[in-house]
Amino acid sequence: MALMKVKFNMKKRVKLAQGLWIMNWFCVLAGIVLFGMGIFLKIELRKRSEVMDNAESHFVPNSLIFMGVLSCALNAFAGKICYDSLDPAKFAKWKPMLKPYLIICLFFNVFIFFIAVVCLVTRGSLESTLSLGLKSGMRFYKDTDTPGRCFMKKTIDLLQIEFKCCGNNGFRDWFEIQWVSNRYLDFSSKEVKDRIKSNVDGKYLIDGVPFSCCNPNSPRPCIQLQVTNNSAHYSYDHQTEELNLWNRGCKEALLHYYTSMMGSMGALVLLVWIMEMSVMVGMRYLHTCLDRIENHEDPECESEGWLLEKSMKETIQSFWDFLKNLGKMNQVENGEGEENATASAS
Known part of the structure; x- marks a missing residue:
């Protein structure tokens, strides 16, 4: 039994396609915002890289840049599908791509949600990164004649002046x-x-x-x-x-600065995630309701759309069976490979 069935007439299908077209282009703009946030955060982290001890601190900005580019590409593609969806001839060429597209969207939305959570709970890793980085930077403050460290004094002084702080903890x-x-x-x-x-x-x-x-x-x-x-x-x-x-210590000042920034970014990423989830659900309904009228003589007839073709329990079971079959196929291929190797050796 299909999950969350909805009946669509011609008027509702047109409204759904038009609404999704608009939402997709809003998501393209949101993708540009994500890309911009990633670039901004990357620049901010590079500015303070000398007082940070973690080389992996660019994971979040790199992820935001990647998500921004991918969001623009996926939603521009979906916008084109929505635009062509009410023309059977044009929609026919997009139809085989819809299922793979929705699967990609599912993984993309999981990744967006993960990055939003990382942005909101990143305080702990930032605190240790800043504590060790500032401690190391202060030790090199005097080394104005040492190559690679000669600008540390200027960096620390400008940091303390800008953030009105002194030392690591005080x-x-x-x-x-x-x-x-x-x-x-x-x-x-x-x-x-x-x-x-x-x-x-x-x-x-x-x-x-x-x-x-x-x-x-x-x-x-x-x-x-x-x-x-x-x-x-x-x-x-x-x-x-x-x-x-x-x-106030500079660790506390920088921690407040970055956690406030990351918290705001996390909230924006969550908002984008909600928009992307809405688009994905809408695209699934559009896909299923148009699929039902493909061979129907009357294009203005009613059709049913759904979120999942089976119930949640059956869907999970089908997915689990699919994974088990993949595992068995892999074992068979490995077994055949070993037999062939033994035969060739003999």
């Missing part, structure tokens, strides 16, 4: 790494020697931060060195001077 992260290059240290100075000797790794660590951590909203000139030493500055208490430095 400004205290700068206290744990040497961010001043040895070429700018006076090794004849007792203070420099004492600081290097007091550290197990022989690094020059200070309770200071780069200038880019300074908050311009602070009413006093920025204190970026001896940040925790109250006695080194007049009328200063580092625990209450909230406006002196940015308190």
Whole structure:
């Protein structure tokens, strides 16, 4: 028994074909939007690639670009089918392609839904990627003379200024790494020697931060060195001077930026998925209702369209049997191949 049967007369079939034609071209526009979102996200990720530790972070933008191109192609093709569907002569050449087209659409919609979910739940992977990437980038901040790392200082400074953040989790992260290059240290100075000797790794660590951590909203000139030493500055208490430095870490700032962006993209991808599912269902009804009147003498007669030719249970069983038959055929082919190899060897 067919699932979700609907009766169509000539007027309803025309309206269905016209409605689907319009929806397909809306989906083409949606595909262009998906493509644009993928390009935009790819550019944004490349801009911050030096502070990201995951080389696979371009999976989502690449998927959006691919889906955008495929959506434009599939829906333009479907739009042409809908346009020709009410002319029996023109529809005849499209008819053999409809079933493969609907199968491709099914897999395409599953993939769209998967990408929408990935966009909405990507926070965890982004957090670890940014945490490791920022930590690595901060360690290379001082290496302005090292090829491949000479632009890291500029990258980190611009990042902290743009996103109003400091360090990985906060400004205290700068206290744990040497961010001043040895070429700018006076090794004849007792203070420099004492600081290097007091550290197990022989690094020059200070309770200071780069200038880019300074908050311009602070009413006093920025204190970026001896940040925790109250006695080194007049009328200063580092625990209450909230406006002196940015308190938010760059991991949190970037995570908020990217998760907000990905959340918006996930919602748009879900909207596209709903549109594509609607088109796929409509195309199935158009296919089945036109298929029923192919050999009918009266082209204006009523016809039935359905979503599935059998019930859900029977459809799943048929699909399962199809997969089992494929497995058996594969085993038979492997067996025949082994027999032929044995015969040729003997």
